[in-house]
Amino acid sequence: AQTVTQSQPEMSVQEAETVTLSCTYDTSESNYYLFWYKQPPSRQMILVIRQEAYKQQNATENRFSVNFQKAAKSFSLKISDSQLGDTAMYFCAFRGYGGSQGNLIFGKGTKLSVKP
């Protein structure tokens, strides 16, 4: 069974600085998707960035980028130029590529606080 581990329950960063959130996962599949979701106090889960395992290039979305290390099964999220609006819970998630594994498997989350 797949598992996702986020080892940092809470993190804090000053506005405009850079922060990296860690995520490791375990799977025997060779093709899969990885995601970072953001959940602000409003509770709405918002997709931040996605990575397809067969793509070697790390995904980037504006200030958000990932460091995907397939062999190490590591998928960290880097937030550059942190903004107050980035304050939220961040969840790393895994989804299988096909078959019956269409659901997302989430880590426990990292609570990120951006301080002025």
Next chain:
Amino acid sequence: KAGVTQTPRYLIKTRGQQVTLSCSPISGHRSVSWYQQTPGQGLQFLFEYFSETQRNKGNFPGRFSGRQFSNSRSEMNVSTLELGDSALYLCASSLATAGLRNTEAFFGQGTRLTVV
């Protein structure tokens, strides 16, 4: 385009009662998944429906059930409520077709269920 709509937003029920939660997916989305979010267990997958058929199920007791209607709207039912069922219940919809499962999931704001 309207997002995923979950109703009600908040619900208080008494132990032993049953409850029905509703989810209206984004127009055109045929896949609806349900997740339970608690502080202790995090986000856990309940089930996924596609074209009125349940095609994936998580590890929850039979008290948790769901269905999907021909317009893709989905309902989730919990019978004989227990205190431990208190949670945020999230619904996600995606454009997944029969052959393409792994498309982005869009989440609703959730229903906060409190069992007293």
